[in-house]
Amino acid sequence: MSLETLWFAVIAVLFMGYLFLEGFDYGVGMLLPFLGRTDQERRALLATIGPVWDANEVWLITAGGALFAAFPNWYATLFSGFYLGLALLLGGLIVRGVGIEFRSKDRHPAWRRRWDALIAVGSAIPPIVWGLAMGNMLHGVAINAQMNYVGGFLALINPYAVLGAIAAVLLFLLHGALYLDLKAPEALAERAHRWAYPIGIAATVSYFLFVVLSYFYANFVHRLGVDPGPIPIMAGLSMVAIRVFLPGRHRVAAFWAGALTIVLSTASVFLALYPRVMISTLNPRWSLTIYNAASNPYSLKVMTIVAVTVLPIVLAYQAWSYWIFRRRVSFKDTFHY
């Protein structure tokens, strides 16, 4: 495996980790004002992600940093091209982050209600932006010979990408509900469990609609053929499996099926792109590939050594923190948020 391919895989893994972990944080954030009816319930909902959401978000920061380091041209094209979308993403992340920290710092109901609404909106923005980005990246965008996106902001809001955004929002809502089924106090978990059915149906429909549309809009069919291979198929199967696990109260299995759907779908998007990273609709030769977007081999080698040394330690202590907070949240706990 070439170093470029390895780093393409690392970026993919970082995004999988980010969307899996931060995915349920977004889901919980979006559900917060709806699922939580009393203030106490909302605090309990926030307590389920309280100790971990900040570290989950670092997966995105690491993905961004790794993108910059390993594929500077990809980073530059993507971030300058989807400029306003990313600005929106940042705005959402900022509001959501301070919202979670600030909402319980004042007892005034209006203060808390307002922050809860902002947390929900701020949690919805990232899936919307990444969903739009996914649709546009699969379809290809107007990239010129200098690797710059020249299509303008409004061209990014096309029906295919919008459907991607809707599917992403619903998928993360479902992911959040399944997470709460595991972690929230029983009464709330029960409610989340019941909500998972209708959300699940909507998510499944939009998900497969997006898959079907991908055969018409995405830029991989002529290359990969109709059979997408095992990973996308498993992604679709695990999406269906959620519905199978729900009625039997296999909470853990349902959650992991949802997690698998997110991880494998993300992997599928990266597989569909490979070895391109940003597809040009103006001229196929202007597409960014892992080769013309990558850093030099020395730089990649250094990064590989660092990643191989540090990443296992990071994974170990992050896993340990999940182990420490493995218990289901209870209303008797003292809530920090």
Next chain:
Amino acid sequence: MTQEGLARLQFGTMTIYHFLFVPITIGLSFLLAILETRYWRTRKPEDKKVLDFFGRLFLINFAVGVVTGILQEFQFGMNWSNYSRFVGDVFGAPLAVEALAAFFLESTFIGLWVFGWDKLSPRLHTWTMWLVAIGTSLSAFWILTANSFMQEPVGYKIVHGHAEMVNFFALLGNPQLWVEFPHVEVGALSTGAFFVVSISAYFLLFRPEYRDWFLPPFRIGLLVAATGSVLAIVIGHEQAQHLIVAQPMKMAASEALWHTTGLHAAWSVVAFFNPVTHHTWFSLSIPDLLSILAYNRLSGRVLGISELQALYVHRYGPGYYVPPVLVTFWSFRIMVLFGFLMAGVAIWGLVLVYKRRVADRPRYLKIAMWAVGLPLIANIMGWVMTEVGRQPWIVFGLQKTIDGVSPNVSLTEVLITLIGFTVLYAIMGVIEVRLLLKFIRWGPEPPDLEADEAEVASETPSISPF
């Protein structure tokens, strides 16, 4: 204003804002770690309450530092895509390592610290805060590794018009890094320490019931603040001497030296000049001091702006290579002045503490209460001098700032995000300061915010259908 101008304004505004919170986080996490280590020795309930009190303030501050930090990382690609393409090969690596080695550490362990009081042993719990502190400082190290490359590029070669890394250890051994990082680090430690000192001074002065509670953090804070400030001055002196070798133009601009000095260079304490005509109306100078500062001896020439401009035209081709002199000159002076004031306030306080007179010196306590402003302004001024003084380069000698902007991002788009983020940051700043003030006023024994809510919790909420 041009797109470059707006993009610079945006980067400057966002960075200055971010850097108001980050040094407090770095310094305060160390202070919290010390306070917690101390608490498990004394096991006094009031020490725990004081620790929790500073912990609450820390978290409010930490949240704003974290969320504004994400924007920093994304901004390079958004507004400075040509720069990103040019240096990503070298510059991206320290950023990625920062996220991997530092951000994960601080964010995972802050979660464990906040939520782990009843889940971890005292020893382990204390360690979580030490690890947060180490994480924040590691983060400073890696981001300054990246920044040092912009000041003094090393370990690279230019291939097909962009910089490629050839030696990672050269980046780590960058001489600029080893004056810049220690200076920023001790500056940040004193900032956190002054934060503790100022707030403790408020309690010593106005809340006599808590006097005994806040004397220990006050003392510890003063000790760290004094050590940090003095070291910041000493290392700052080293840094200036390195500047003469590495970036003489920045030095000349920060001294408003229009022409190369004679053998005995004087140092202007203040000078009022017109940066266009180079006319100086008034200046107050100390003879020989610049030579001493530059070379640690009584004589030595320091290169002036005109001579360096001629040299740079010769070296880099036609162009104007002089940074904004007015800003560089004054930011340097304010930083130096405030740095000395920090050291003065901290040492004065230590003397009073040593004489056991601090509690009956309200005038000193009043000064100490406001002293947190000194490091905050000194930090910002230091960065303004470093980054404005680097202009017109984005990477010194390799790429000009104007060539680094995103060619496909319009003026309107930059304007939208500039206004959007500035408004967002302003609102957030107001809320943050009000929360901090509220929590400071409430002190170490705050009212129970959820007192009435307990009843709500006990009654099981009825489950209604979806």
